[in-house]
Amino acid sequence: MSLSPDTLTTISRLQYVATRLKSSFARRDTAVDLVILALVSREHLLFLGPQGTAKSDLVERFAHAIQCETFHYLLTHFTDTAELCGAHHGLLPHPDRTRTRTDGFLPSARIVLLDDVFQINSLMINSLITLLQNRVFHNGFERLTVPLISLFATSRHLPDDLSLRGFSDRFLLRLRLEPVQDAALGELLSKGWALEMGASTPTAPEPSLAPEDLDNLYRALPDVAIAEIAALYQGLLRHLRAEGIDLSDRRIVKGLKLIRAAALLDGRDEATPRDLWPLTHVWSTPEEAVALRDVIQPLIEEAGGPVLEARRPLEDLREELALLVAYAPNLRGEEMFTAHLTALGQLRRDVIFHAPRSNDLLTRLEAEIERILTVMEHQFFHNR
Numbered sequence: 001m002s003l004s005p006d007t008l009t010t011i012s013r014l015q016y017v018a019t020r021l022k023s024s025f026a027r028r029d030t031a032v033d034l035v036i037l038a039l040v041s042r043e044h045l046l047f048l049g050p051q052g053t054a055k056s057d058l059v060e061r062f063a064h065a066i067q068c069e070t071f072h073y074l075l076t077h078f079t080d081t082a083e084l085c086g087a088h089h090g091l092l093p094h095p096d097r098t099r100t101r102t103d104g105f106l107p108s109a110r111i112v113l114l115d116d117v118f119q120i121n122s123l124m125i126n127s128l129i130t131l132l133q134n135r136v137f138h139n140g141f142e143r144l145t146v147p148l149i150s151l152f153a154t155s156r157h158l159p160d161d162l163s164l165r166g167f168s169d170r171f172l173l174r175l176r177l178e179p180v181q182d183a184a185l186g187e188l189l190s191k192g193w194a195l196e197m198g199a200s201t202p203t204a205p206e207p208s209l210a211p212e213d214l215d216n217l218y219r220a221l222p223d224v225a226i227a228e229i230a231a232l233y234q235g236l237l238r239h240l241r242a243e244g245i246d247l248s249d250r251r252i253v254k255g256l257k258l259i260r261a262a263a264l265l266d267g268r269d270e271a272t273p274r275d276l277w278p279l280t281h282v283w284s285t286p287e288e289a290v291a292l293r294d295v296i297q298p299l300i301e302e303a304g305g306p307v308l309e310a311r312r313p314l315e316d317l318r319e320e321l322a323l324l325v326a327y328a329p330n331l332r333g334e335e336m337f338t339a340h341l342t343a344l345g346q347l348r349r350d351v352i353f354h355a356p357r358s359n360d361l362l363t364r365l366e367a368e369i370e371r372i373l374t375v376m377e378h379q380f381f382h383n384r
Contacts, residue, residue, distance in 0.1 A: 012338040013207035046171035071109035117153035224260040274305030
């Protein structure tokens with residue numbers, strides 16, 4: 001079953017927004033990819049690392065681009081339920097019962113961002129786990145279904161407290177973000193200043209996207225076939241167990257959802273080994289992160305997916321950019337432009353990883369990405 005035109009259009013617009021964000025933030029491409037993946041698969045993402053690495057800003061800008069109601073809060077040990085879920089008020093004609101006014105608070109938001117998430121009060125853990133896992137909030141005597149798509153959380157480190165392990169496990173996806181390295185300080189200063197002054201706020205029309213579009217993509221996940229990778233996935237899980245990585249049953253099943261979402265976001269209705277890349281972000285400990293990458297990376301690269309390690313020669317990167325630039329005049333239609341933009345984005349990741357000091361190549365590549373985005377704005381979005 002091929003993907004519907006509406007599904008392909010939504011994917012195209014999501015990739016456009018993602019490319020805009022990648023062009024606005026220094027060295028945060030993987031973070032953008034995982035935010036999209038989390039939203040489409042309706043999973044939760046944990047960012048680990050020091051403060052000041054653009055985690056919150058990135059999520060808020062993405063939420064704004066897709067017109068999602070958000071709730072953002074910094075937790076402390078003293079944060080109580082009312083600060084997150086709203087204050088109580090009487091509910092007549094039963095004055096002995098209370099009800100929480102949730103408008104503008106976490107239960108009413110589609111995208112939630114909680115900073116220092118493991119500072120959570122122990123009295124709130126069970127309620128938040130229920131909300132994360134079942135999308136349910138108990139409001140007095142009522143059991144309310146909440147519109148939450150994904151919860152994004154930040155923390156400096158994983159919790160040591162055993163009472164927080166179950167809560168931590170609800171964040172299927174994890175990414176550690178470090179400060180931008182010395183080789184990219186120029187890029188950081190340029191893009192960071194643009195963000196600070198508001199220059200990165202798009203002035204041209206954004207493609208029309210709404211939360212319902214994400215819902216439609218989520219409903220399309222079962223249409224993505226996994227026959228090609230089913231046996232490979234089982235073998236991979238056995239290999240990981242042999243390496244001492246014993247994923248929970250929950251994570252094993254949800255891993256298939258991530259694989260399907262990766263294929264869908266690449267515009268395909270059948271998963272291949274290249275769609276295993278999200279599994280490198282389902283680790284529970286930093287040690288598992290290294291082992292997952294070592295086991296999964298060769299399978300991804302063999303299938304033509306993004307290169308996670310090893311080195312590509314600089315000349316190879318330059319030749320690929322030249323070929324993409326030469327092919328650009330042949331692009332026709334939104335789908336071809338989106339596929340071209342995806343190829344440029346993958347090349348950008350490779351340049352950042354394999355040639356971090358080649359600022360001239362990165363500058364030319366980003367100029368080409370900006371040129372393609374401008375063409376897409378004029379051809380596809382101005383009249384919407």
